[in-house]
Amino acid sequence: MNENSILLKMQDISKSFPGVLANDHVTIECEKGHVLGLLGENGAGKTTLMNILYGLYQPDQGKIFVDGKQVVINSPSEAINHGIGMVHQHFKLVDTLSVIENVILGIPTNKAVLDFGPAKKKLEKLCKEYELFVDPEEIVWRLPVGKQQWVEILKALYRDCKVLVLDEPTAVLTPSESDQLCRAIRKITEQGRSVVFISHKLREVIEITDKVTVIRDGKVIGTVNTKEATQSILAEMMVGRPVTIERKARPTVKEHSAVLVMKNVNAFDDRGVQALKDFNLTVHAGEIVGVAGVDGNGQRELSECITGLRKPSSGSITIQDKQVTNVIADPSFVGFIPEDRQKTGLVLDFTVAENLLIKDYKEKPYVKNGFLQYSEMKKHAEHMIKKYNIKSPSGDIKVKTLSGGNQQKVVIARELDAQPVLDVASHPTRGLDLGAVSNVHDILLNERNRGAAVLFISAELQEVMALSDRIVVLYSGQIMGELNGETADQFTIGQMMLGQTTEAKK
Amino acid sequence: MRTKQKIIKVPFIGDLIYSSGHTILGILLGIFTGGLLIAISGVNPFLAYASMFRGAFNSLQSFSNVLVRSSPLLLGGIGVAIGIKSGVWNTGIEGYMYIGAIGATIVAIPELGLPPIIHILLCFIVAMLFAGLWGAIPGYLRAYKGVNEVTATIMLSYVAIYFTNWIVSGSPLAQEGAYFPMSLPFAESSLLSILMKGTSLHPGPFIGLLMCIIFHIILKYTPFGFRTRMLGYNPFAAQYAGINSKKQIVMTMVIGAMLGGLGGAIEVLGLKHRLYMEFVTGVGYESVAVALVAGGEPIGVMLSALFFSILKVGGATMSIETGVSSSMASIIIALCVLFVIGVGVADSKRLKKRDEKDPGKKTLSFKMEEAVK
């Protein structure tokens, strides 16, 4: 291979955190105009490696070469100067600023008064070039997640990067948005730039990358040419055993009373747009109802109304005949995995132990004589870390130092361990590796078999089909149709997701 | 050979050192820059600080002045600090002090024939009740109506000040024909005892220090504190976890107000023995600075409140002896606030790196490298 064509090389990188060796002599290479996929289980060290490249962490050892020259990167601004751009696993945008303000934020300027004119022109040009359209004037929090992702990418491109790192960019994207991203990535590489692409979705990895490096426990397991790889090869390299997401046999559950009953529910989203329209749904004990649909069609409002976080404007919601009026924060009644773990599900500055108990902190063993029992909380954390396979050196560390997928596992552990009557799982597998996805499926299936009512909201069609007894398709705040989980076919669901059933029926 | 880190924790001292780190650094930088300013004004800063130090410590009396001066700052400081912990700026301490003092005055003036301890407790309770109700107003407005609490509390402080003016000049409680607006004198049994002959040292500062420790424990080790911190760190998660954030906000503001009210009551019962017009000018606002320098930590409040009162008491001596402007003490206070905030910003970058190295950072940890086979 011609050495000159290698745009990025990270050689023999090691990085340890207390109790964890996050990167262990890792070497990766990416050629000019290529896409390198990084695959690995949760906590394998992918984000850490990229944070090193972006100057957020200093490696304990190892060298970085950009364009054949060795570079030392001490901070993100140095990384940007070396032509490295990064889209982080969790959004780093300032919610209350506009798109254009976010894009130019942090770019040094020698003007006293900011002139947005040229910046806006440049941004609009980029939008057109990569077909990632956003309105520069819009305030970021008003944008749907997908658009926010575009802003992150445009922000990196605006800084004219040679190497673009995308850390799980598709976790929050709809399938069609993911396709759009793939097209943009192709355009980026055509210009001789390189992309490092991290994802747990093997299909995408195979579609978009040229080479894939698989990392396990901080070590490189191997690098393969994507052409020669299949999903199952990659899965096996990643997890060390074959894993597939498929429908598993399930017993019928005798207990079949209605647990969640929603009648004519109307609700509005934060922007004041109607998000649920005369919504009716019943979920019974011992069944998994999958809610399929493109994200942003009322999924978030649905889950929030059920758990009392959002007040419906009209209609009634009952759980075991009890009207939902206030926030339900009793995990032994309703377990709720919210869609945005960092914003809603976790207190990042709390420890793992505290986060596992943000709902139950005032219950028996954790409070004695009015005082919190940190030793009991710690014991509980240690137990949960083992039981749910959370990669964390102890319960005492802040949850924000865990890898993205392991943060998600903390939420899952907290919400599902208490055996609730109703599970509301909103994108529970987002950001999880294949093995962990299959574990979560097992957990949810066990919940169902135990007799819990499970509402499974997901944008992953394959997962919905693998897991659900019944599938409802949500479109524009309404249920487009209901299908049997055993017999549903992808095409019909896909049609309904685009809102086409009603016309077809008419 | 692998090495395993063994961490021995000393919770309380660890907490103390950790939570005081920023405070101490900010104070040192403030002193240093203050020194530069003193030098610029043509005075040898070493001499000036020496004179300040003497002013604060040369006699038991001056040291007791420092303590007495710190009493309202300690109580007001924690009042603001617990607000900061839960994410609200409870800046109305000045007003709470007046309202608390009014409450105390109402029950302190009449001879009730109670033993002193009971009479004093009654004064404290009424003071806290009054101030608590007063604090419930901005608390309610903030939590349920979305009114900015800084504006609301400061506005209400003015109302409290003018209300006090009326009490001491036009109400039945006012002393008639006084040279300065003041209330009738308090009954003997309501006055705080002097702890040291020849000084004005009353139990107030010790009550304040005790409250700092109590609130440190409450914040760290009780469910109420857990809720408060959760709300401050992530209000969305707090709501999700079922915390009634509105109620919690009202509660922290009311508690802050009660502490401020207690501070005001102690001032009049311990020091003034009557209610005067404008008896705490600016102390309430200094409490906000105290809490800021303390980084919202009750333990830090102990340090910064004592430091501020050293500055205030010693600053007077410094100004008399060396001719440095008497406002230098306030300037140094302001510098400390700025530096603590600045240190906080600079430190958040460093902390990120240290987080990687030492997850047990909130506890003072002695690490012993222990060889493991």
Ligand SMILES: Nc1ncnc2c1ncn2[C@@H]1O[C@H](COP(=O)(O)OP(=O)(O)OP(=O)(O)O)[C@@H](O)[C@H]1O
């Ligand atoms: N700042 C930190 N302090 C302590 N440990 C950390 C820190 N950052 C990462 N780690 C640890 O390093 C390991 C690797 O984490 P990393 O975030 O790189 O995983 P990842 O491969 O990106 O996983 P995921 O797919 O879940 O995002 C994890 O065990 C994590 O707990």
Ligand SMILES: [Mg+2]
């Ligand atoms: Mg990651």
